Structure formats: structure tokens, C-alpha cells
Amino acid sequence: MTDFQATRARFRIPDGVIYLDGNSLGPLPVAAEERVARTLTAEWGGQLIRGWNSAGWMVQPRVVGDRIARLIGAPAGSVVVGDTLSIKVYQALAAALAMRPDRSVILSDSGNFPTDLYMAEGLIETLGRGHVLKAVAPEEVEAAIGEDVAVLMLTEVDYRTGRLHDMAALTAKAHAAGVVTVWDLAHSAGALPVDLAGSGADFAVGCTYKYLNGGPGAPAFIYVAPRHARSARPALSGWMGHEAPFAFDPSYRPGEGVERMRVGTPPVIALAALDAALDVWDGVDMADVRRTSIALCDLFIELVEAQCPALELASPRDGTRRGSQVSFRHPHGYAIMQALIDRGVIGDFRAPDILRFGFTPLYIGEAEVRGAVAVLKQVLDGGLWDRPDYHRKAAVT
Template identity: 60%
Template sequence: MTDFTKTRALFDIPEGMVYLNGNSLGPMPKAAPDAMARFLNDEWRTELIRGWNTKGWFMQTNTLGDRIGSLIGAAEGSVVVSDTLSIKVFQAVGAGLSLVPDRKVVLSDTGNFPTDLYMVQGLTKLKDDGYELRTVAPEAVLDAITDEVAVVTLTEVDYRTSRKHDMARIIEKAHEVGAVVVWDLAHSAGAIPVDVTGTDVDFAVGCTYKFLNAGPGAPAFIYVAPRLIEQVEPVLSGWYGHEAPFAFDTDYRPMPGKIDRMRIGTPSIASFALLEAALDVWEQVDLQDLRARSIELMTLFIDQVEARCDGVTLVGPRDMNERGSHVSFKFEHGYPCMQALIDRNVIGDFRAPDMMRFGITPLFIDEADILKAVDTLEDILKTESYKEDRFQVRSAVT
């Protein structure tokens, strides 16, 4: 049984703050400063270029990938870490298209994170051969998977509403018609149990700065099903994925039969130090316990807000099994209201046009935090303090 009192103690959250934004950027693990200091003082400073061998830097893309793989049900040797999530989306969709060369349609949904759609739009323009990005409502995805579709690319948990796609059903339908599926697990990894092996996932990508708590700009990961890895053509071919990286051949040959072929360029070893510290927390977490606790806290939050806070409306499913681990409420004055909450040390975020979003992250959030957040929201709504001029000013990041 996971002891969430112990996991809470592993994070450095400012005194008095209720941090309900771990779905966007996780808090700093207390071990992070020492991890970075060790990298600076005991690795880079002393080893310099030797660190690629003596400190194992060269294979950290894979060793850290395996640690993330254990959180998403991936087999050893099927996940690598590096680059950004946007790059990994481009890479996975491009690889998927190469597996179905006689089709031109990439299917997604209108609730997908916009960057994922932007990357596909850019990819189809580069191919310049009649490729089409087709988007439908999230609820219509299953019916839209036809034998025209080459790749289905979806974010499992909607970044705004928290609605969760039925991964198994979508994969089954896609495979029935010969399509490939790419899953974005940005709001899944570290939030809900994922089983990429059991559900027969083709490709999955995700970030490590949200629920995995590895810091702003932390590296992304990509999973490729072992049954596909020998066929996959890397769309972005860099030296780090070459069969013989230090032969310095002028022609690219992907690493045969290994996830290494999905590596691209030199990774950020400094960011790996922080990621390693963040992943250490997960050594003592059972994902089923995490999910059960998340549902308890989401239920408490929704019930309390709906009982006490007039004017706000729940977004997304009421069935907790159909949602991820964040909760959003619509409110006409959502942006200034969120600024008023932040001013009082209850940290969530805002998503246009009118959604206040709150991450429910059991590693460091408990019932007391939930009740304090609701108390604060109730008071802000009753006093209408969100109408103050200072809360109307839009920041660059919302």
C-alpha cells in the first residue's frame, strides 16, 4: 500500500501553498538540488568528455526510458527518452505513416492538444503528397476510423476536460482496418495506470514535466511496440540513432532491431539528472493505489465545489473511470477568478475560453488541500473579489 504521507514529504512545496497544477508542471522533488549538484560536481566537472563512458551518459536515453516504461506497462528496451514531446509526436506519426504507405489520412480529434495537431500539419505539408489531417469530435473517433485512415493520433486524456479515450477499443478498431495508432500520454503517465503492452499500443509518446515531476522543459519519451521496431523508419535521422554512431558514415543506417533508432541527437544530460531524481519517487508508488486515491480526491473536490460554489459548471465526465486526474470548471470569469485563487496561494491554471483547471495529484495533495482550495474559491465567488482590476490583466502564460 502506497504511503502518500511519505511521498508528499519528498516534494519541496512552499509553505501554505495548495498546488493544484501538477498536471501542467510538477513540483520540485527535494532530491533535485543534490542530484544536479552531483551531476555538476562529480560528473561534468571531474569527468568532462569521459563522462559519456564513465558515468553512463551515452545510454541514459535507454536506462531512463526503461524506468518510464515500467510506469506505462512497456517491455524493457521499448522506450527511449530525449528531445521534446512535439518532436516525439512528429517522429511517431511520421513513422506510423511509413508503415501504411498506401493511405493519406491522419485522424485526430478536436480536443487534442493543439501542438500535436500543429506537428501533424507541418508533417503533411512537408510530405506534400495529398496527405490530410482529419479531425472529429472526441466522441466520434471510433466511427471515423475507416480503411482510409493511415494513422490515428490522440491524447488519451483531454488536456481541458479530462475526458479519457477508451484506448483498448480505439486500438482494436484501428487494427481491424489496418491503421496505426499513436497515443500522447502527456496527461496519463504518472496520473493513471497505462498498459501499452496489454492494449497492443503501436506508438506512445509523453512528457516528464507534468505528473512525472522532472522540471520545466524536461525531456520527452517515445515507445514503439517491439513487434514494429524492425520496420520503423525514423523520420528524423540523427547520429544518436545510427547503427554505428562513431563510424561517422555519411549515409544514415538506423540501429537494427532496437528502440535506439528512435534516438535523434545529443540529449541533455543535465536534465537527465533531474529526471532520475523525479523517477526515484515512483519506486515506492503503486499506480493502482494512486488511481484510487486520485478518484477519492476528485470526487471530494467536485462534490464540495458543486455544493458550495455557485456559478461554476463541471466540465467532462462524471464517471471517474472515464476521466484522467484533473478537474475543470467553466466559469464566465474564469481567468480573473483563477488569478484571485493564485493570489491566495491556491495554484491552478486557466484554459481558454472559460475553464479553470485543477490537477489532482495524490503524491503531494490530500483532503486538507482540497478543502482549503474549495474554501478559497467559495469566498472569492461570494465576495466577487475576482472583479478587482489587478486580476483582469492577462499574463503571457495562463
């Protein structure tokens, strides 16, 4: 059994704060402070440019990738880290489309995170080959899979509601129709068990600053199924994805396997923080995380519906059909969330009307759930949210 009391001690959370926003930005792992300091002083400061070899900076993307692979059901050597999630979406989608040159439809759902859809639109325009993006309601995805579809591109857990797609079933249906799959694990990795290899997924991408606690702007990862690793076409042929970067050849030759999906120079300091953050997972069983997460979310829903009837549940009620978050609707959701944050309960808001709360057993327990609902009830019962400053939208919501 995972010792969640021990994992809680490995995070720095301010006193008096109930942090229910790890689904947007994970808190600071204590180990990351020392690790980043060492990278700055002993490695960069002491070794200077020699650190690329002596401190292992050059191999960080695949070393850290292997650590993430364990958490998403991927074999060693199939995940590489670097760049941003938008870039990784672009790479995966471009490679997937190249595998089906005779088809034109990219199938997604209307609940997908906007950047995934934006990247698809931009790629379609760049290619200029008549591709179309078709976004249907989440519950209509399975029926929309057909032989005109080139790529099924989905985010496993809906960022607004937490709705969970059945990766194995949809991947099987896609493959039966000759469709290549791209899965976005931004709200899955570190939140619930993922089995990329077992489900047969072709490509997957994800960020590391949410449930993996890599820090703001932490680099993203990309997975390429081993069966595709030597043939996947890297649309962004950066020098780090070259077979021999320091040969400085005038023409591009793709690197071996998933290494070809590297693009730019590794963000060494960010990767050091992420690597330290992943230490927390060494003693954690994802089945324990999932079971506890569902219990915490169920308790939160029960208490909110009993004590805060003005809020409407936006997430699936069945815990097996949602990720590690719970969302409620209210016409003044933004102001309510600001009032909560002002009182030490930190969640976030997603337009147009969703209050979003993330539950991470690594540092959240039943006491935090009950405490958060008590504050929420005070805010609603007392109309404490209805202040002009709480209605004023900040740049980040």
C-alpha cells in the same frame, strides 16, 4: 498500500501553497536537487567530457526510458527519452504513416492538444503526398475509424476537460480496420495505469514534466511496440539514432530497435533531474494512485458544486472516464484563477473559459481539497477576482 504521507515528504512545496497544477508542471522532488548538484560538480565539473563514458551519460536515454516503461505498461527496451514532445509526435506520426503508404487520412479529435495537430499539419505539408488531417469530436472518433484512415493519433486524456479515451477499445477497433495508432500520454503517464503492451498500441509519446515531475522543459519519451522496432522509419535521422554514432559514417544507418528514435545529444542535466524524480515511483502502486485520485477529484466536484454554483463542471462526472484533473467553466475563469493563485491555491487556466485543477495523491490529500474549495468560495462569494490586474493576461496562463 502506497504510503502517500511518505511520498509527500519527497517534494518541495512552498509553505502556504496548495498545489493543484501538477498536471502542467510537477513540483520539485527533493532528490533532484542533490542529483543535479552532483551531476554539475562531480560529473561535469570533475570528469569533464569523460562523463559521457564514466558517468553513463550516453546511455541515459534508454536507462531512464526503461524506468518510464514500467509506469506505462511497456516492456524494457521499448522506450527512449530525449528531445521534446513535439519532436516525438513528429517521429511517431511519420513512422506510422510510412507503414500505411496506401492511405491518406490522419484521424484525431478536436480536443487534442494543439501541438499534436500542428505537427500533423506540418508533416502533411512536408510530405506533399495528399494526406489530410481529420479531427472529429471526441465522442465521434470510434465511428470515424475506417479503411481510409492511415493513423489514429489521440491524446489519451484531454488536456482541457480530462476526458479519458478508452485506449484498448479504440486500438482494437483501429487494428481491425488496418489503422496504426499513435497515443499521446502527456496527461496519462504518472496519473493513471497505462497498459501499452496489453492494449496493443503501436506508438506512444509523452512529456515528463507533468505527473513524472521531471522539471520545466524535461525531455519527452517515445515508445515503439517491439514488433515495429526494427522496421519503424525514423523521419528525423539524427546522429544519436545512428547505428554507430562515433563511426561518423557519411550516410545514415538506423540504430537497433527504439534507439533509432534518438535524435540529438542527450540533455544530461535534465535527464539527471528526471532520473531522480522517478525514484519516487519505486514504492508506488499505480492502482493506489488511481483509486485515490478519483476519490480526491470526486470530493472536489462535490464540494465545488455545493459551495460554488457559479461554476459549471467541464469534466466527466464519472471518475473512470477522466484523468487526474477536474475542470470547471466560468466566463471570467482567467481572473478567478489569478485570484486563487494570489491566495496560494495554484491551478491554471485554459482558453476560452476553463479553470483547471490537477490532483496528484503523491502530495495532495483531502485537507488540500477542502482548503482549496474554501478559498475558491471566498473568491467567488466576495467577487475578489474582479480586479484589473487579475484580468490582465500573462504570457503563460
